[in-house]
Amino acid sequence: MKGTRSSRRRCRELQQRLSGKEARYQRQINHEISKAIVTRAQEIPAKIALEDLTGIREGVNQKAGKNHRRRVNGWAFYQLKEFLSYKALAAGVPLVLVDPAYTSQTCHQCGEHGIRNGKSFKCHVCGWSGDADFNGAKNIAFLGRYVDRPGGSEGLPSIKAVLSGLLKAPVFRPE
Structure with a gap:
């Protein structure tokens, strides 16, 4: 190890001061x-x-x-x-937690599986394309309408279950 004992000590002190x-x-x-x-x-x-x-x-x-x-x-x-x-x-x-499964891979407009490529999302069914995080946030907000209790998402519907018709969907009007 190069350097003097005092220089190593000063480096250690600086590192500790900046760590927080x-x-x-x-x-x-x-x-x-x-x-x-x-x-x-x-x-x-x-x-x-x-x-x-x-x-x-x-x-x-x-x-x-x-x-x-x-x-x-x-x-x-x-x-x-x-x-x-x-x-x-x-x-x-109220704050609710939803199941994150497929929220970033499902089109918020038509509910079909789309392609996420980094920051962009493209739906080949309805043609919607845009920011992938925006699309995921819309799906999370949509799922949040199904959750009436705080806590974890265990036993809660996934976006696939909701959009496949397994659950009766609330009225949803995209903004």
Whole structure:
């Protein structure tokens, strides 16, 4: 190891001082995002629907690329969910979790399976194309209408079950 003992000590001290900075920044951003979402839900009024991402870290395949694993493991989605939960409860806004299966692969306009290619989504049935995250968010909002209880998505309908007619759909008018 090169360098003097004092230079290594200074590097260690600098690393320790900076290590909490990113976490504090991420925490602040999650507070701001959750406050904005709850405030908007109060104004509309509406309930908040989130994907139930329980176990997502365990699902990250070790064969996946290093950058993908780093993004998933560095994402503070649980913290955001917790902030949303307590702020929504305090504001009297219902928060529900939905099954995330196929929400990003199903067209929100016609309900058919489409192709997601990175950030874009294309439906070959109805021709709709656009941002894949927007499409997934519309499907999550649609599924949120079926959920009447807070908690996990276990036993809740997936987007495929709803759109295949296994469940009676509520009136849905795309915006």
